[in-house]
Structures are given as C-alpha cells and as structure tokens.
Amino acid sequence: MKIRNILGLALSALLFTACSEDDPIGTLDAIKLDKSFVSIPMEGGSVTVKVSANADWQIDGTYQKITKNADGTRDTTYTPLPNSPEWLTASQLSGTAGETTITFTATATEGGREAEIRIGSGVNKQFLVIRQGSLEASTATCAEVMAGPDNKNYRVTGTVMKIANTTYGNWYINDGTSDTDVYVYGTNDKNGKKGNNPIDGTDGWKFEVGDVVTIEGPKTTYGTTVELVDVTVIKVVKSLLKVVTPDAKIGVNGGEVEVKVAYKGSGAFFAIDDNAKSWLTYESVAYIPGIKTIFETAPADTAVFKFNVAANTGDSRNGIIKFSSNSGKNVSEIVYTVAQEAYVLPHGKNPEDPFTVAEAIAKCNEIGSTSDGELYYAKGKISSIKEVSTSYGNATFNISDDGTDANALTVYRSFFLNNEKFTAEDQIGVGDEVVIVGKLVNYTKGDQVTPEFSGNVYIYSLKKGSNNTAEAGTAEKPFTVAEAFSYIDKGGEDDVYVEGIVSKIVYTFSANYGTGTFWISSDGVFNDDLTKDFEAYSVYWLGNKSWVEGNGQVAVGDKVVLCGKLTKYIKNDKATYETASKKAYIYSINGKTE
Secondary structure (H helix, E strand, O other), X not given: OEEOOOOOHHHHHHHOOXXXXXXXXXXXXXXXXXXXXXXXXXXXXXXXXXXXXXXXXXXXXXXXXXXXXXXXXXXXXXXXOOOOOOOEEEOOOEEOOEEEEEEEEEOOOOOOEEEEEEEEEOOEXXXXXEEEOOOOOEEOOHHHHHHOOOOOEEEEEEEEEXXXXXXXXXXXXXXXXXXXXXXXXXXXXXXXXXXXXXXXXXXXXXXXXXXXXXXXXXXXXXXXXXXXXXXXXXXXXXXXXXXXXXXXXEOOOOEEEEEEEEEOOOXXXXXXXXXXXXXXXXXXXXXXXXXXXXXXXXXXXXXXXXXXXXXXXXXXXXXXXXEEEEEOOEEEEEEEEEEXXXXXOOOOOEOOEOEEHHHHHHHHHHHOOOOOOOOEEEEEEEEEEEEEEOOOOEEEEEEEOOOOOOOOEEEEEEEXXXXXXXXXXXXXXXXXXXXXXXXXXXXXXXXXXXXXXXXXXXXXXXEOOOOOOOOOOOOOOOEOHHHHHHHHHOXXXXXXXEEEEEEEEEEOOOOOOOOEEEEEEOOOOOOOOOOOOEEEEEEEEHHHEOOOOOOOOOOOOOEEEEEEEEEEEEEOOEEEEEEEEEEEEEEEXXXXXX
C-alpha cells in the first residue's frame, strides 16, 4: 500500500501535525514502537519498525494539501492518512493485537525529505519520524535551483527583481545565472512567522527591488513555475541605487525616455542589452548631488538618464537597461524595462481593416493614372462578373459596397484565393463578399476613367453571398463549419458538403490506409476548441478514392470541401464534430476536384 503526500516533504515540519493536547500518547503497554526515528539513505531502501499493541492498530494522522484558487491565492486543507506521503510505502497500514513488523520503503531522491507518521490504537498514539537524505540547505545559484530536484533545500543569494505580494512575502529573485527569475512563494518574518507582512511589516525585513538577499527554503515546481517556498531570510544587503522612474511604456512612434536613478555608490552606470541597441539609444545624463540634512547625513545623489526610442515598424518589443553602482566590493544592479507598442498596419493596408469600395475609389482618384506601387485591401460584394478564364486562371469582375454596379470598382484579372489560378467558373458568384488585395489605380483610356485593382491582384478572402440560391450542404453551397455543427446536432444523416480551411494535420494520407485525418476551421486557425474546430476524420482522397503514391497531400492553409456523412464522437463527456470514418472524402482542394 502507498502512503501519499501532495507536497514534497522537504517541507516536512510544515506538512504534518505534531503531537497536541488532542492527541494523547498511550502508555507503552497499550502501544509501543521499537524505534521513534528511522533514516533511509538518499539512494533509496527500506527500514523496519516493530509495533507492539494490546488491540487493533492503524497508521493515521493528517497531511497538508495546498490548492490554488482562481484569483491566485492558495488554501490549505488537511486530509487523513494514509493518503500521505507519495514517496513512502508501507508493507501494511493496520494490524491486530500483538507484535507486527512494518517495512517502510522509499526510492532514491536527490533532496531531503521527512515524514511524521502517527500510529494509533484506540485513543492511544505513538509517533514515528522517517527521514530520507539530508534536510540541510545546499548553496546554489538560481540556474542550479531551476535545474535541481524538487523537495531539496537551497540557500540562494540574489537580487530582488520584483515584489508580487507583501502580505505573504511573494517575490522574485535572480543572481544573473538564469534567464528566468526564481519565484519565492512565502517568506517568514524576523520571528519566523508566515503571512505577517514579512517584507514591510513591523517584523519585516524591509528589503526592496534591487537589494541583494540571501534566503533558504525548499524547491517545488507548481505547474511550470519553479518556486522556493516559505523561505527564511538569512541576510539583506541594501542596494546602492534605486530607480525612481517606473518602467516605460512607449508608443509606436517612439520618443524620449527619462529615467531617474538615486545612488549611493561611486556613480551610476548603465548598459543596454544587445537585442535593444538597434532601437534604444543613450542621449545624455545629468547628475544632481544629494542635500545633507540633520536627519540624512549621507543622502543619495541622483542621475537623470535620457534615452531615445526609435519608431517601431514591427511587433511589440521590450528593451532592458541595466543600471549599476558600486562602492568597494559592493556592487548593486537594477533592471529597467522599456516596452514599445507594436506597429499596426494602417486602414486600407491591413487585411483586418480594409477600405470600403468607396474609400478605395477615393484612393484611386488620389493616386491617379500611375500606380504608387503600394498594396491595398478593399472589401465589397461582387456586383457583376465580366469573365472567369480557366485558360489564364484569372477573373475580371466588379465590386461595390451595396452589391450593385453603381459606384463599382473593377477588379482586373484577379487570381483566386491564396493568389492561385481559377480552375472553375463557379468559384465566384454575384453577391459573394470578397476582400481584394492589389494595387489601386485610375485606368484611363481616352476620356474614360475606371477606378480598379490591377497588377498582381488576388482574392484575399471569400464569403459566398446570399444571391447563391443553392441549398445549403450541397456542392454549390457547402456547409460552413458552424452549419455542419448544427446539422449534426439536428441528427442529419445524409451525405453533405462542408467547406473550411485546413488548420492542423493529424496524419497525412497513407497508402496503407488510403485515408488522412486533419482539422479544418472557418478561418484556417486551429483553436484547440471542440466548439470551433471540425475534424476531417479518416477521409478518402479526391474522387472518393483511396490515396495512392503520387497523389498530392493536404497542408495547413489549403481550402477544402469535404463530402460524406457527418457524426459526433463523444468521449469523456467531450464531443468531437467530425466526418464518419471512411465515409467521406475530399471533394475539392483549393478549387481542384481531380
């Protein structure tokens, strides 16, 4: 049988309740143990303890269970043994009157751990402490803590990077050896108390960001976060400098950043991280001496640094400036962050924020008869189609805001979705809603001026219009993913057509099975959400034929139309909307049916 414990017992003294007035210890005649303390080596092994009792006995007690709430706080509850601890097994958990030998076994560990086991017979109880390895703290760097085993006690010296909670003493520490800060969850105050404002309370340690602190505590990994839990503070070395200015948040156009740094060392210095030097540059610094008073005989001086942030033309970015000061062998360092917003494409040049047709025509009038070479996006409804050429793979049609040819914009020799050639005349229809990308120009011939998209134009997105009178679920008007969900929920059993964009491949088509499996969604994004993603499960290739060597494959981004029976697969109360296995096939891929 296994005795389980949720939290590693490097925190042994915290995990188990000790003897109290509610736990009367019986006489040696009622129940006794031949040992009260046993030790198991770090490499693992077994120990035996002899129980002598006048009546039935059992291992009981309590262990601590910590649960995390949605708001980030944690609750502590206690559950009776024998659910604790998981690293320790016992040959038996109960017995009858007489003499019984229990064997306790543990596997190897790199840290130290300890359990206090309570063995009771009626109201009489005896206690046994089982320890494995050493509970003495090992001096380590933050990198060694990150890579080290859970349950091991560590002593770490590092800089306070951020304070998250002063009530319980939650904060971050780093000594420069790790790219990720070590999270300190819980700090004991100067009297060894928890949850007593250990940082800024009456009995707190009064440390701040930038101070160098030495702590001891056990490591645990909570989810993906490495933590040192309920640490004891050994030493605090006050920082020689403090950044007075909050971390900067800069707009996309950039600008100047002024940072005030108070220091008590022999100057204040800075270093910009290499990955930010191309857009974050130093301008100047001004020094302001501190003013002595009867209360402050050695005031801090102030350095006012100025930096320039260049305009951003890409994603959001963070730049790190490391400020430092020194006095003899004492060196202090603080990290300052400059965060800059991402560049967002302007209206009309952003597929998520396209021009209306009226705005695109106005842009054509502004540009004139010679293209400015820029790509623009415009959204409208197809009002008329002049030509769809499968020979050249392009189409010429008009779009407008209201679906009529009044105030229309000509789309000249446009390619289909993904800049691919048209393969069928019915790939677009009057009333379809499209987003077009290409160059805008006023095409001039004699006195006639035609605003149009021309020059490497293609359909960026397509939504079949209401003018399409075909029945939903047919080849002419396939179901959307959402419509397929609805059809399945209503119990539909016919062969139907479903349209979507491949968002994730489960397995490619195989000659052994003749089928493939992949996910589709309305926009080509795999949401990892069974209410949005539809699974093309074990479907055949074009023409409802088994896949053979030489056939193509599907890829993320391909637009497909599936044909066949649909179903809902339920497992563990979760429903997956999908094609029925080997009862559906790819009707078309990127417009191709063969």
